[in-house]
Amino acid sequence: MTSGFTLPSRFGRQGLGGCYAPETLLQPLLDLEAAFVAAASDPAFQAELKAELRHFVGRPTPLTPAPRLAAVLGLRSLYLKREDLTHTGAHKINNALAQALLARRMGKTEIIAETGAGQHGVATAAACARLGLSCTVYMGVTDMARQAPNVARMRLFGAKVEPVEAGQGTLKEAVNEALRAWAGNCNKAHYILGSALGPHPFPTLVRTFQTVIGEEARAQALEQCGTLPEVVLACAGGGSNGLGLLVPFLQDPLRRIAVEAGGHGAGLGEHAARLDGGRMGVLHGCRTLLLQDDHGHTAETASISAGLDYPALGPELAALILDGHVEVRRASDEEALEGARLLCEAEGILPALESSHALAVLPALARDGVTSVLLGLSGRGDKDLSTYQARTGASA
Amino acid sequence: MTTPRTLMNPLLPFIMAGDPSLEALPGILSAARALGLEAMELGLPHSDPIADGPVLQAAAHRAIQRGATPRRVLESLAGLTDSPDLILFTYVNPLLQIGTETLIRLLAPTPVKALLVVDLPYGEEPAFEADLRAAGYPMVPLLTPTTTLDRARGILADRPDPGPGSPFAQRFAYVVARLGVTGTGQGTDLTPVARRVADLQTLGARPLAVGFGLSDPESLAAIRALGATPVVGSALVQELANGKDLRTALLPRWTPAT
Numbered sequence: 001m002t003s004g005f006t007l008p009s010r011f012g013r014q015g016l017g018g019c020y021a022p023e024t025l026l027q028p029l030l031d032l033e034a035a036f037v038a039a040a041s042d043p044a045f046q047a048e049l050k051a052e053l054r055h056f057v058g059r060p061t062p063l064t065p066a067p068r069l070a071a072v073l074g075l076r077s078l079y080l081k082r083e084d085l086t087h088t089g090a091h092k093i094n095n096a097l098a099q100a101l102l103a104r105r106m107g108k109t110e111i112i113a114e115t116g117a118g119q120h121g122v123a124t125a126a127a128c129a130r131l132g133l134s135c136t137v138y139m140g141v142t143d144m145a146r147q148a149p150n151v152a153r154m155r156l157f158g159a160k161v162e163p164v165e166a167g168q169g170t171l172k173e174a175v176n177e178a179l180r181a182w183a184g185n186c187n188k189a190h191y192i193l194g195s196a197l198g199p200h201p202f203p204t205l206v207r208t209f210q211t212v213i214g215e216e217a218r219a220q221a222l223e224q225c226g227t228l229p230e231v232v233l234a235c236a237g238g239g240s241n242g243l244g245l246l247v248p249f250l251q252d253p254l255r256r257i258a259v260e261a262g263g264h265g266a267g268l269g270e271h272a273a274r275l276d277g278g279r280m281g282v283l284h285g286c287r288t289l290l291l292q293d294d295h296g297h298t299a300e301t302a303s304i305s306a307g308l309d310y311p312a313l314g315p316e317l318a319a320l321i322l323d324g325h326v327e328v329r330r331a332s333d334e335e336a337l338e339g340a341r342l343l344c345e346a347e348g349i350l351p352a353l354e355s356s357h358a359l360a361v362l363p364a365l366a367r368d369g370v371t372s373v374l375l376g377l378s379g380r381g382d383k384d385l386s387t388y389q390a391r392t393g394a395s396a
Numbered sequence: 397m398t399t400p401r402t403l404m405n406p407l408l409p410f411i412m413a414g415d416p417s418l419e420a421l422p423g424i425l426s427a428a429r430a431l432g433l434e435a436m437e438l439g440l441p442h443s444d445p446i447a448d449g450p451v452l453q454a455a456a457h458r459a460i461q462r463g464a465t466p467r468r469v470l471e472s473l474a475g476l477t478d479s480p481d482l483i484l485f486t487y488v489n490p491l492l493q494i495g496t497e498t499l500i501r502l503l504a505p506t507p508v509k510a511l512l513v514v515d516l517p518y519g520e521e522p523a524f525e526a527d528l529r530a531a532g533y534p535m536v537p538l539l540t541p542t543t544t545l546d547r548a549r550g551i552l553a554d555r556p557d558p559g560p561g562s563p564f565a566q567r568f569a570y571v572v573a574r575l576g577v578t579g580t581g582q583g584t585d586l587t588p589v590a591r592r593v594a595d596l597q598t599l600g601a602r603p604l605a606v607g608f609g610l611s612d613p614e615s616l617a618a619i620r621a622l623g624a625t626p627v628v629g630s631a632l633v634q635e636l637a638n639g640k641d642l643r644t645a646l647l648p649r650w651t652p653a654t
Contacts, residue, residue: 001518001519001547001550001551001553001554002519003517003519004547018520019517019520020488020515020516020517020520021515021517022446022447022514022515022538022540023517023538023539023540023542023543023551023572024447024540024541024542024572024575024576025542026517026542026543026547027542027543027544027547028542166453166457167443172444176444176445176446179446180446180447180448180449180576180577183447183575183576183577184575184576184577185575185576186542186575187542187575279493281489281492281493282487282488282489282492282515283444283489284444284446285515290489292489292493294493295465295466295467295490295493296442296466296489296490296491296492296493296494297442297443297444297460297490298443298444298489
């Protein structure tokens, strides 16, 4: 029997991705792919999505020149793609809204989501309120504590936030619980996965709905600067932001860099840097680079940023990296905090801790002789105020 | 029309390797055999059991804490003859990390006769699955409430019944009784699964086991009355964790063939 999927489910020379899902979820995944393919060629769906992205999300987001920060770093030019200015404050809304529209089109009335930093949870809760869908968000208890403002926002939008106590209480456990919940209610519910991971077709869906970031940024760069930068740079947790920005630049003669969370050390369990520390494995439905122990048990991870604190790299981004299309850097917790400080002081923009990891590698790029950079500012830092205050001594 | 069938196995129990302990495992398997059980599912504990409910998640977590790594579990089964045929119930990543060759070498001296890999649909790891089948370790096909009858036909053909000459462990298809994850379901409505089993029985004479949410003697008897083997998992794992012995836990749940 063939899998029944019509889109490619594997990425790159090593065939990452796939659909390692329990049988209960296979038919729902087949149905989802069919609905996605149909919607992609339906002008009415595309028009509705475009209108919502414009009038509800606030797209296009600006490409902001950051000349003072560029001067501090010794760069000739630095541009920021401002996903922090979207409604709900991060790139997550692009995918959440599109999948919510798709779910409604499929006749689903309930939405399940996982969240790490809470940005995907907030975006999904907002999209569900907007479209009249009921929403349950699974969130690890550690993340609920460190991203409390986002928990409050989800609840204000009418979402039910289910605390996940298992393991480290972070994104990995939240995905486990969301997958279980979906298996129990897949007839009525759609699972809006927030990152470019999970079983096929999720990685492809999420990447498709996020490449609006890079498509806009590329056109804006050409319009505002007349030329493309030497480097396009984004942070990468699961990979939705990284793919969203970098994929539209794949054919261009420039360097594409994804930044992983270096956490507070180089040992297994002290970071979330999958390229150096990870081995090929299967987690949450896909084959990819995975932080794991010798027994194939998923390793613990650490990062100051909840959104990057995940043991697997999305399969398509991992494939692009392994096949040489995207470079990888890592930034430590301390370096990310310093990156955030620089942006705040030079440009008056408070970045999310996730985005701060991309900012953190700018000094090294400048030292290496890079002169122009386009950086994906994936989200705003209001949710991280308490961490910034605690770690930098800034008072309220 | 229903194909006539012989009920090969009145009960298929599931236990988690390493819970309560790996040391206790040979004794439990021996007790199972003494009860007359032909086959049994043995869970290989995994860190991220996405298809398991709270009871089996907790059991896997305890087992891992106590050092029940996949390799140690398989090594502890080596040379055991006083055991039912085992179906190793697990997730794909630990097996991939062991590697096909080593896995087959580790399985050879054990009573394991088949694998049930929850997150491995047919076709995702074709070489791995073909090598294991060739070595005598077929994958158990899973049929759930979302599996259409057409799809079920395909799944049963992909993972075929080796026929009446082979043991139950290598022949049966696992019918998931309800949506969701493993766990004790109080008052699970058996009407849909009864209809489901009847539909699946029209596809051929393959033995069927039915699991997820079954624990009380009445539900188990109702599954037997359909001509299928009931699986009892979470309830048994919980009782073993609470200190009950296998015999005491299983006796009320079946009547040995006379």
